Amino acid sequence: MATPTLDKVEAESAASPYITVTLRIRRFNPEVSDEAQWQDFRIEIDPKERVLDALHKVKWDIDGTLTFRRSCAHGICGSDAMRINGKNRLACKTLIKDVNPEKPITVEAIKGLTVLKDLVVDMDPFFQAYRDVMPFLITKGNEPTRERLQSPEDRERFDDTTKCILCAACTSSCPVFWNDGQYFGPAAIVNAHRFIFDSRDEGGEQRLEILNDRDGVWRCRTTFNCTDACPRGIEVTKAIQEVKRALITRRF
């Protein structure tokens, strides 16, 4: 019974699914030039593959100097956020067929952070803002002998913001962050939200005080770029709005 199956596979592979795609990548190498420039690569690729596969083809087969970050390649580690066709996305979650492969696909580093080489940016300011909001459980009193229990309703309260993978797609899509890197940025506020609204946590007041700063939540101009960019579908602007309202009402 194996033979018919094989025949079918051969028949399908006869019609090649491959198409020719132009990948237009913003290259930058500080050792060669201070100017970034666009470089085109033409590759054969199945449109059902991802932009990350296209980048791999370039790096492995055409130009080994192409530099970009990626680790898990499955949308969990958050390493490969980049600007594809002008929007922040994860290269490993973006299919070629979804980014209009008839035209050149532009790939650039994310905005607002210093580009180190090609698609790699300096993530230090981003992670510093993340550390500044104290993204860990803060409690008072004695440690319980058993686990800290929480009702499903209380868990639901901050469920959305637990999904963050710290890819910086939101923070680097924010016009306020582009103009002033001092702004905490959506990702840090999302991770503060995750603990502020956690019924087990007792550091909410401290975190709200940090975000009440002039570079805190009040810098948000509700452009919704962060919500549109988030590869995890977190309603980022909504989370920021909830922190703003918690600051006004002191109820959280």
Place this chain on the structure above:
Amino acid sequence: MPAGTLYRGREGMWSWVAHRVTGVLIFFFLFVHVLDTALVRVSPEAYDDVVATYKTPIVALLEYGLVAAILFHALNGLRIVAVDFWAKGPRYQKQMLWSVVGIWVVLMVGALYPVLGHAVREVFGS
């Protein structure tokens, strides 16, 4: 080669850009407005002379632009208030933006005659 490092934001980003632009335009109007109104303290005749220069079709067109800027800024301002204070605001921001644009178009059509009627009569005669 694409000029490009423009970020392709969606409705939210462009409404913010429009809000900024209309805000700056309104500021410039207020600047001029304060100056010409303050002129009445200097001399009422000079004030009359300056205001008389405003009675031209071109200024009428500028006034229509001012109506456009203020209406958008005001309506979108209400949308931003709703985004920040209404729990469901962020989820309905796009619908609210299109409502703002719809109301804006209706009001702009309504403002056509009151603002531009005089200028049209002046240019085309009647």
